[in-house]
Amino acid sequence: MTEAASHLPASRLGGSDIRTISKVDVGLKRRYAAERRFRAFGLAAVTIAICFLAVLFGSIIGRGYTAFQQTRITMMVDFDAGIIAPDGDRTSAAVMSGDSFRFDDLIAASLQRTLELDPNDEDGLYDGLDLLSKGSAPLLRTMIAKDPSLIGTKRTVDFYATGDVDAFVKGSIRADIPESQRLIKDKHIALIDRLEKEKALHLAFNTGLFTNGASTRPEMAGVGVALVGSLYMMLVVLALSLPLGVAGSIYLEEFAPKNRWTDVIEVNINNLAAVPSIVYGLLGLAVFINFAHLPRSASLVGGLVLTLTTLPTIIIATRAALKAVPPSIREAGLGVGASKMQTVFHHVLPLAMPGVLTGTIIGLAHALGETAPLLMIGMKAFIVDYPTTPFDPATALPTQIYMWATEPERAFSERTSAAIIVLLVFLLAMNSIAIVLRRAFERRW
Amino acid sequence: MGPLWLLALIAGLSFFGFVLGHWKSVVLSGKARGALAARPGYYGAYVLIWTAIPALLILVALSVGRPFLIEHTVRVNLPAQVLTNAQQLSLEVSGVEQVAAGLKLVTPEELEDIRIGVVAARSVFARHGLPLGEDVKPYQLMAAGTLNLVSDGLDTAIDAAVVAALAFGLIFAFVRVKPRLRARNLVENTILALMIAASSVAILTTVGIVLSLLFQALQFFSMVSPANFYLGTVWDPRFAAAGSTESGQFGFLPLFWGTLYISFFAMLVAVPIGLYSAIYMAEYAGSKVRSTAKPLIEILAGIPTIVYGFFALTTVGPLIRDYVALPLGLGTSGNNVLTAGLVMGIMIIPYVSSLSDDIITAVPRSLRDGSLALGATRSETTRLVILPAALPGVVGAVLLAMSRAIGETMIVVLAAGVAARASLNPFEEMTTITVKIVNQLTGDLEFTSPQTLVAFALGLTLFVITLGLNVLALTIVRKYREQYE
Numbered sequence: 001m002t003e004a005a006s007h008l009p010a011s012r013l014g015g016s017d018i019r020t021i022s023k024v025d026v027g028l029k030r031r032y033a034a035e036r037r038f039r040a041f042g043l044a045a046v047t048i049a050i051c052f053l054a055v056l057f058g059s060i061i062g063r064g065y066t067a068f069q070q071t072r073i074t075m076m077v078d079f080d081a082g083i084i085a086p087d088g089d090r091t092s093a094a095v096m097s098g099d100s101f102r103f104d105d106l107i108a109a110s111l112q113r114t115l116e117l118d119p120n121d122e123d124g125l126y127d128g129l130d131l132l133s134k135g136s137a138p139l140l141r142t143m144i145a146k147d148p149s150l151i152g153t154k155r156t157v158d159f160y161a162t163g164d165v166d167a168f169v170k171g172s173i174r175a176d177i178p179e180s181q182r183l184i185k186d187k188h189i190a191l192i193d194r195l196e197k198e199k200a201l202h203l204a205f206n207t208g209l210f211t212n213g214a215s216t217r218p219e220m221a222g223v224g225v226a227l228v229g230s231l232y233m234m235l236v237v238l239a240l241s242l243p244l245g246v247a248g249s250i251y252l253e254e255f256a257p258k259n260r261w262t263d264v265i266e267v268n269i270n271n272l273a274a275v276p277s278i279v280y281g282l283l284g285l286a287v288f289i290n291f292a293h294l295p296r297s298a299s300l301v302g303g304l305v306l307t308l309t310t311l312p313t314i315i316i317a318t319r320a321a322l323k324a325v326p327p328s329i330r331e332a333g334l335g336v337g338a339s340k341m342q343t344v345f346h347h348v349l350p351l352a353m354p355g356v357l358t359g360t361i362i363g364l365a366h367a368l369g370e371t372a373p374l375l376m377i378g379m380k381a382f383i384v385d386y387p388t389t390p391f392d393p394a395t396a397l398p399t400q401i402y403m404w405a406t407e408p409e410r411a412f413s414e415r416t417s418a419a420i421i422v423l424l425v426f427l428l429a430m431n432s433i434a435i436v437l438r439r440a441f442e443r444r445w
Numbered sequence: 446m447g448p449l450w451l452l453a454l455i456a457g458l459s460f461f462g463f464v465l466g467h468w469k470s471v472v473l474s475g476k477a478r479g480a481l482a483a484r485p486g487y488y489g490a491y492v493l494i495w496t497a498i499p500a501l502l503i504l505v506a507l508s509v510g511r512p513f514l515i516e517h518t519v520r521v522n523l524p525a526q527v528l529t530n531a532q533q534l535s536l537e538v539s540g541v542e543q544v545a546a547g548l549k550l551v552t553p554e555e556l557e558d559i560r561i562g563v564v565a566a567r568s569v570f571a572r573h574g575l576p577l578g579e580d581v582k583p584y585q586l587m588a589a590g591t592l593n594l595v596s597d598g599l600d601t602a603i604d605a606a607v608v609a610a611l612a613f614g615l616i617f618a619f620v621r622v623k624p625r626l627r628a629r630n631l632v633e634n635t636i637l638a639l640m641i642a643a644s645s646v647a648i649l650t651t652v653g654i655v656l657s658l659l660f661q662a663l664q665f666f667s668m669v670s671p672a673n674f675y676l677g678t679v680w681d682p683r684f685a686a687a688g689s690t691e692s693g694q695f696g697f698l699p700l701f702w703g704t705l706y707i708s709f710f711a712m713l714v715a716v717p718i719g720l721y722s723a724i725y726m727a728e729y730a731g732s733k734v735r736s737t738a739k740p741l742i743e744i745l746a747g748i749p750t751i752v753y754g755f756f757a758l759t760t761v762g763p764l765i766r767d768y769v770a771l772p773l774g775l776g777t778s779g780n781n782v783l784t785a786g787l788v789m790g791i792m793i794i795p796y797v798s799s800l801s802d803d804i805i806t807a808v809p810r811s812l813r814d815g816s817l818a819l820g821a822t823r824s825e826t827t828r829l830v831i832l833p834a835a836l837p838g839v840v841g842a843v844l845l846a847m848s849r850a851i852g853e854t855m856i857v858v859l860a861a862g863v864a865a866r867a868s869l870n871p872f873e874e875m876t877t878i879t880v881k882i883v884n885q886l887t888g889d890l891e892f893t894s895p896q897t898l899v900a901f902a903l904g905l906t907l908f909v910i911t912l913g914l915n916v917l918a919l920t921i922v923r924k925y926r927e928q929y930e
Contacts, residue, residue: 024820031822038824042725045718049742049798052791059760060752248644255637256644267919269647274845274915275908276852278879279654282904286657290892293512308650315647341633369749372854375883389449398751405755405859413759420752431747 060424064417070206070219071161071169073132073195075110077140081152084144092145103137104129107159114200115191127187131195133160135220160208161201163218163411165192169203172410209418213384214395214403218411221404223419225383229299229394230368236303236390237310237367242360244307245314246349252315253322254344273312280309281376289377296378297393305373310363317359321352354441361434365427371398397423451504451607459497462615466492469622483629491628494635495618500610507603511596518595522588537585544570544581544589545596559586658908661892661901668895669695674902680865680876682885682896695899697906702867703782703875707857708850710786710871711793715846718790719797720839726798727805728827739802746795754859757788762860769872776872780862783871789856796846804838804925805831838925844918848911854879878903 083102085094111128112119133139136159143157144150167173168184169192179186195201212222256262284305288294294301325348333343349356374380380399387394395403397419404416467489474481481488519541547570551559559566566581622628666674677696722742726735762779765787770776808831816826832839862874863884885900892898 031825035822035824038827039725039729042721042729045721046725046730046738046742049718049722049745049791049794050738052794053741053745055760056748056752056756056791059756063759244643244646247640248646251637251640251644255640265644265648267916268651270919271912271915272647272650274848274911275654276848276854276879276911278852278854278882279658279904279908279911282882282901283650283654283657285886286661286901287653291657292509293516311647311650339629339633341636365747369751371749371751372858372879372883376886380887398749401751401755402855402859405751405758416755420755423749424752427747427749 060417060420063414064419064421066170066172067209067414067418068206069170069203070208071166071201072204073159073161073201074156075107075114075159075200076154077106077110077157078154079144079150079152080106080109084151090148090151092148095141095145095148101137103140106140107132107136110157114198115194128191130188131161131165131191133162133217133219135160135215135217158204160219163409166219167410167414168192169201172414206418209415210422213386214382214400215384218407218409218415221412221415223397223400223422225386226395226397226400226419227422228386229302229379230397232299232387232390232394233303233306233396234364234368236300237306237364238360240303240307241310241314241363245311245360245363246318246356248311249315249318249322250344250349253319254348255340269312269315273316276372277309277370278372278376280305281373283308284373285376295391295393297381297383297395298391299379299387299394299396300390301377302374302379302394302396303390305377306367306370309370309373310367313363313366314356314360317362318352318356321355321359322348324355325351351443354437354443358434358438361430361437365430365434368426368430369398369423371402374399375402397426448504448508451604455497455500455504455607455611458611458615459493462492462496462618463489465615465619466490466622469619470624470628473622473624480624482625482627483632487628487632488622488626490632491626492615492618492622494632495614496611497614498635499614500607503610504603504607507599507606511599511603514599515592515596519588519592522584522591524584541585541588541592543577544585545592547577547581548586548589548593654908658901658905661898662905665895665898665902668898674899678867680881682899693896695895695902696865697903699865699867700876700878700881700903703861703865704851704877704879706871706875707782707786707789707861707877708847710783711789711850712843712847714787714790715793715797715850716843719794719846720801722794723798723801723805724827724832726802728823728831739799742798743795745792746799748792750792750853750855751859753788753792754855754857757784757856757860761788765872773872775870778862778872778874780860780874781872782861782875785857785861786871788860789850789853792853792856793846793849796849797842800842800845800922801835801839804835804842804922807838807926808834835925837921841918841922841925844914844921848914848918851914852879852907852911854883858883878907882907 081090083105086102087094108125108129111117111132112125115124115128117124117128139159140157161169164173164183165188168175168189173182173184175182175189184192192201208220209222210227211224212220213225215221252262252265256265284301288301288304289296294304329347329351330343333347334340338346374396379394379396380403381393381395383393383395401416401419401423404412404419407413407416467485470481470485470488474485516538519538523537523541544566547566548556551569555564555569558564559569566586567577567579570577570581674695675697677694678698679694679696680699681694681696683693722738726739730738758779762781762784765781765784766777766779769783770778770781812830812834813826816830817823821829857877857880861876861880863876863880864874865876865881866873868875882900882903885896885903
């Protein structure tokens with residue numbers, strides 16, 4: 001615009017106008033440069049923010065994708081009845097009780113066979129056993145206890161390799177660094193090569209990551225218990241916060257008289273949405289655990305606390321959705337003789353439902369990633385067994401990530417990233433559903 | 446019956462009640478439907494409400510009261526000499542509860558043996574897979590026996606009360622179903638009452654937060670004076686050893702300094718980036734760029750903070766340590782203020798940018814057009830006209846982001862460190878209010894020791910600070926909106 005003004009024919013302007021224009025012209029170059037700079041700053045800010053996002057995702061995925069595969073060692077195991085059940089008692093109880101070293105003997109025997117070791121070569125045997133997870137013997141024991149008819153037969157069994165072997169096979173422990181600084185020694189590398197040649201050692205999809213519970217051995221640790229715990233919590237949150245949130249917002253939006261009291265509730269809800277989540281954790285600890293004596297670490301308590309944290313989000317979203325339904329709908333309903341309640345439940349609420357569900361799903365997604373309040377109520381325990389009801393102790397996906405993040409071992413770091421990827425996939429799925437819902441049912445009045 | 450079974454029973458009978466009510470109203474009215482005061486569904490709902498609500502209320506009330514009754518029974522049955530102090534008492538109660546759990550496992554013959562003292566209860570329990578820390582004392586055995594009796598009795602009583610309430614409600618409402626009953630009004634009033642109850646949950650939550658924090662914090666302040674807490678410069682709580690009288694020092698100032706210093710760096714990252722991208726989105730970007738870049742930036746707000754914490758711990762922290770702190774000789778730790786602040790800043794960008802974007806877009810078109818018509822460039826318009834007009838709103842957005850930063854937990858737990866110190870070097874470990882809340886509440890909790898209770902005093906302080914910032918920010922934003930509406 002300024003440019004256009006400066007090119008007007010001089011003959012049509014008076015002397016003072018010409019002076020003004022030349023004054024403007026002097027600064028014009030500088031002002032355009034400032035304009036370009038300002039615009040570049042804006043673009044740079046957007047780019048930097050998006051780059052942060054890319055770096056964040058890149059670093060997590062780069063660290064974690066390898067954890068979805070795991071090194072296994074497949075060996076033929078001779079379930080020798082003389083070793084497993086020396087006294088002839090083949091029941092599950094007999095297998096589970098007594099000396100567990102006999103299962104180590106089974107593993108040692110099959111390792112000797114697979115590697116074709118000299119039976120007197122004890123060092124070679126111990127080096128070989130170093131490659132196998134220390135959880136192999138218990139694994140074998142539960143396998144036999146589950147199916148005692150295996151005793152006396154021969155089967156191939158997939159054993160887990162240790163976390164270090166796994167890291168070596170995947171290339172994150174490199175062979176070219178000096179042996180003294182390497183977690184995998186030269187003798188182990190030789191054995192790994194031999195096992196690979198025998199086709200005994202291979203990479204397979206890591207199902208244990210999704211099914212196992214907590215373990216001190218990274219190769220045996222998984223997010224199974226955490227997934228179930230998170231699922232229970234989400235069910236509790238959904239069952240409580242959706243009805244409470246919808247009922248509360250319908251009252252506030254459609255029935256409540258506009259007075260001091262509803263103003264207080266309104267301000268209060270907005271403030272609750274911004275209260276730090278750790279404060280909700282303190283509330284849960286003081287009220288649900290210390291006062292009401294609900295069990296610690298239970299997913300029920302976690303669900304209750306998360307319900308309180310998500311309720312403001314759901315109420316705010318529901319009220320926005322109800323507000324978006326035009327008053328003509330209500331007037332039409334009342335006009336044909338419906339009661340106020342009937343109008344709301346038969347007409348307004350169904351029309352607002354897509355917005356309500358979108359808000360609920362986004363609230364649930366927030367709840368799924370919430371960590372701090374769960375730490376307060378003790379959902380960071382070492383839990384191996386699946387919880388059967390929401391009253392049993394459990395962990396949650398984010399708290400499991402927290403526990404693994406503080407473990408020093410490399411293999412746990414890889415698993416932490418993998419668990420984060422799992423969490424992010426869930427969040428992505430939930431948010432996509434919310435977006436699809438909004439696109440499909442959104443109505444412009 | 447467990448609570449889940451009772452809930453299922455209530456659900457089943459309520460449905461049955463609905464069907465009965467519906468059926469009776471239809472039968473009574475016969476062909477003359479017009480004689481009914483409400484549609485049949487409302488009669489069904491009327492019976493359903495009478496069946497479900499009293500039973501549910503009784504179930505909830507009794508389930509909440511159960512632990513108190515049980516603890517009371519245990520306490521009554523303990524000899525006076527073990528009831529010396531509160532800490533001892535809670536240990537004794539959990540001991541008796543363990544013995545009670547053990548007694549449920551043993552067979553009747555073994556129970557008889559234990560009673561006449563032939564075998565030690567501890568060895569019998571161990572055989573059933575319940576190892577105990579010490580031998581079972583006779584009075585514990587007595588108390589545990591009573592406890593089991595009382596808890597079984599209570600369970601039966603809860604079952605009976607719920608079933609009675611169900612039966613009474615169902616029959617009462619069913620009998621009252623008549624064509625002249627104004628079922629719709631009754632049902633609608635009940636629903637309205639339920640909705641009012643639901644909307645007051647928000648108020649109850651606030652009251653609950655304030656009361657629970659206040660109650661425990663006051664207990665803490667009875668042991669450590671508020672002046673020592675808020676003005677103390679040394680944080681050294683020691684460990685909460687059972688029975689120790691030593692309490693250590695609880696200085697709040699180093700934690701507060703750490704919190705503010707980290708938030709300062711977070712704002713240093715978030716405010717320029719967030720504000721500039723908001724301006725770019727609102728004033729320059731075309732609709733295509735806007736519709737892709739805006740959701741992308743908002744993803745940053747949807748990522749759980751534990752993920753940022755891990756990112757800071759494993760990626761940003763080591764980078765800053767190896768390439769900045771070590772060469773400059775300023776620090777040796779991957780946990781430092783700068784890492785936590787930087788990553789927190791990234792997390793907060795969308796909080797600043799979204800709200801600022803809304804506020805900038807809300808500035809009336811006429812202001813913008815007027816300035817452009819006078820010959821100002823876009824950047825001049827933005828800097829000299831729009832930003833001053835939007836300033837209160839932008840300040841509100843920044844304050845809200847600030848309150849997020851102060852209350853943020855997981856990033857600082859993983860990335861800032863645990864050493865409570867107040868220094869100016871951003872490459873040193875420092876700690877925050879939230880980190881110490883988490884630290885003090887992990888492990889065994891003794892709700893009588895200052896080491897545990899201090900977390901609630903910290904929580905109360907945090908709540909007050911963030912609430913103050915939020916109220917201020919929301920008032921500013923609200924005032925601003927009113928100005929242009």
